[in-house]
Amino acid sequence: MATRLKDATAIVGIGQTPFARQLPSSEKTLACHAILEALDDAGIPPSQVDAFASYTMEETDEVEVAKAIGAGDVTFFAKAGYGGGGSCATVAHLAMAVATGQAHVGVAWRSRKRGSGPRPWRDTRAQLPTPAQWTRPYGLLRPADEIAMLARRYMHEYGATRDHLFNVALACRNRANQNPAAIMYERPLTREMYMTSRWISEPLCLFDNCLETDGALACVVVSAERARDCRRRPVYVHSAAQGLPAQHHGMVNYWNEDPLTGPAWTAARHLWKRSDLGPQDVDVAQIYDAFTALVPLSLEGYGFCGRGEGAAFTEGGALETGGRLPLNTAGGGLSEAYVHGFNLINEGVRQLRGTSTAQVPGAATCLVTAGEGVPTSALLLRS
Amino acid sequence: MSSIMRGTTDNAPDDRRPGPLLPEPDDDGAPFWEFAAHGELRVQTCAECHEPRFPPRPCCPRCQSFATAWRRMSGRGRIWSYVLPHPPLLPFYAELAPYNVAVVELTDAPRIRLVGNVVAAPGAPADSVDPALLRIGAPVRVTFDALAEGVTVPCWLLERP
Numbered sequence: 158m159a160t161r162l163k164d165a166t167a168i169v170g171i172g173q174t175p176f177a178r179q180l181p182s183s184e185k186t187l188a189c190h191a192i193l194e195a196l197d198d199a200g201i202p203p204s205q206v207d208a209f210a211s212y213t214m215e216e217t218d219e220v221e222v223a224k225a226i227g228a229g230d231v232t233f234f235a236k237a238g239y240g241g242g243g244s245c246a247t248v249a250h251l252a253m254a255v256a257t258g259q260a261h262v263g264v265a266w267r268s269r270k271r272g273s274g275p276r277p278w279r280d281t282r283a284q285l286p287t288p289a290q291w292t293r294p295y296g297l298l299r300p301a302d303e304i305a306m307l308a309r310r311y312m313h314e315y316g317a318t319r320d321h322l323f324n325v326a327l328a329c330r331n332r333a334n335q336n337p338a339a340i341m342y343e344r345p346l347t348r349e350m351y352m353t354s355r356w357i358s359e360p361l362c363l364f365d366n367c368l369e370t371d372g373a374l375a376c377v378v379v380s381a382e383r384a385r386d387c388r389r390r391p392v393y394v395h396s397a398a399q400g401l402p403a404q405h406h407g408m409v410n411y412w413n414e415d416p417l418t419g420p421a422w423t424a425a426r427h428l429w430k431r432s433d434l435g436p437q438d439v440d441v442a443q444i445y446d447a448f449t450a451l452v453p454l455s456l457e458g459y460g461f462c463g464r465g466e467g468a469a470f471t472e473g474g475a476l477e478t479g480g481r482l483p484l485n486t487a488g489g490g491l492s493e494a495y496v497h498g499f500n501l502i503n504e505g506v507r508q509l510r511g512t513s514t515a516q517v518p519g520a521a522t523c524l525v526t527a528g529e530g531v532p533t534s535a536l537l538l539r540s
Numbered sequence: 541m542s543s544i545m546r547g548t549t550d551n552a553p554d555d556r557r558p559g560p561l562l563p564e565p566d567d568d569g570a571p572f573w574e575f576a577a578h579g580e581l582r583v584q585t586c587a588e589c590h591e592p593r594f595p596p597r598p599c600c601p602r603c604q605s606f607a608t609a610w611r612r613m614s615g616r617g618r619i620w621s622y623v624l625p626h627p628p629l630l631p632f633y634a635e636l637a638p639y640n641v642a643v644v645e646l647t648d649a650p651r652i653r654l655v656g657n658v659v660a661a662p663g664a665p666a667d668s669v670d671p672a673l674l675r676i677g678a679p680v681r682v683t684f685d686a687l688a689e690g691v692t693v694p695c696w697l698l699e700r701p
Contacts, residue, residue: 288569288595289563290564291569291595291655292655293561293563294560294562294563294687294693295641295656295657295666295693296629296633296636296641296657296666297641297655298629298630298633299625299629301625302623302625305623306621306622306623306641307621309621309623309676310620313621355626356624356626356638357625357626358624359623359624359625359626359638359671360623404601409655411620411643411653411655412594412595412651414651
């Protein structure tokens with residue numbers, strides 16, 4: 158019988174640096190801090206690390222990290238594509254490597270100086286694989302512009318409003334207000350602040366956009382068997398998936414049959430197929446939120462509601478603590494830190510350990526997703 | 541690595557005045573821009589099964605044929621969606637902002653959607669239309685604008701401004 162991924166591996170360590178608009182250390186240094194903290198959290202010496210996984214737009218490579226932390230012989234290394242779409246794929250790749258015996262101790266990480274470094278969209282020639290000749294001359298320059306195009310169409314087709322987008326921004330901000338590590342700790346958001354904030358790309362305003370953050374995070378993946386001997390309670394990788402739909406075009410996904418059913422739909426189909434659970438069994442969700450509009454699209458894609466119902470799903474406090482689906486409980490990319498979604502993975506682990514600053518009582522399952530709009534990935538974690 | 545775009549960006553300091561980003565065609569896209577330079581809107585189409593496709597690519601995703609043709613479009617379409625970017629933007633665009641960028645669905649081939657600016661008159665800039673006039677579904681027709689010497693891009697005029 159083929160080796161199965163389901164519950165074969167677990168995340169046993171997490172680490173992170175402080176998050177700030179500006180940190181003095183280099184990305185490489187931040188990466189090493191986060192990785193060593195994650196290994197310490199797991200109680201595993203760096204010399205036992207034999208696998209690394211990262212995702213594109215990562216400036217530090219595994220050669221640098223491995224020699225800095227004192228890793229031994231490395232037998233598996235992988236880099237997932239599409240920037241923010243690759244966050245969960247790092248854990249998935251490590252889980253596959255460990256489950257199939259290619260490696261024993263895997264480290265995934267993300268280090269970014271997004272706050273103090275150059276904004277990636279400034280370099281319009283080195284963007285994500287968007288077909289630049291078809292979009293850039295017209296001034297469709299930034300990811301915010303590209304997603305705003307889908308957001309307006311979504312609002313038009315389904316009657317979604319700015320209040321729905323505000324529901325997403327508010328849920329993330331409220332959780333960040335509970336999280337001392339979050340950049341937006343003790344900085345509440347009101348509906349008036351949201352509605353009167355400046356536009357970035359209409360229909361998206363300032364608070365529909367993620368933060369720009371310096372910081373790094375890491376996690377450690379080992380076999381379920383080994384996880385039992387680690388320092389912390391294991392968080393099992395129950396199911397994992399990547400998704401690049403037919404005729405998809407990256408962030409400017411305007412040219413397929415249905416641009417509003419993005420990669421989340423593809424990743425979700427395969428995530429649930431390989432799982433014992435369904436959307437109804439998810440206790441808490443960490444959904445990639447570079448832009449608020451990605452959340453209703455993802456709620457539909459991952460099956461929490463039907464097509465066109467994602468905006469309405471956010472009503473009545475559904476995404477708040479105690480709601481139908483508590484969302485981004487550390488604050489997410491909108492209000493904790495924008496570290497290309499890796500903070501969502503670590504928060505998923507904290508929820509299932511019972512150590513979140515906005516703990517969902519008894520949370521036993523957590524969905525974590527990577528960037529929607531680009532080829533993506535997702536994890537279903539369970540305690 | 542060949543650059544996808546040329547033109548002035550704020551991270552490539554040079555002597556040129558800030559200007560729009562100009563399309564730098566790849567092999568597959570080049571015919572589109574050559575036809576545009578002659579005032580023609582043409583879309584890559586499979587010469588075997590006649591399926592139009594965009595963006596251009598080497599072979600047909602439906603029948604895998606490498607035989608391609610460039611089918612002339614009527615130039616009619618409808619606004620599928622649009623955005624109004626505000627700063628921070630590259631210098632040329634920051635001066636124009638807020639301007640519009642629309643996705644236009646072609647009447648002749650509804651799944652072919654082109655990104656472009658809606659302008660008030662041929663050659664007018666991307667901020668020349670009152671945003672209140674823009675709406676999803678509004679009929680538009682193509683016009684062509686010379687972004688720079690020898691570089692022409694399709695733009696769109698509202699049928700009922």
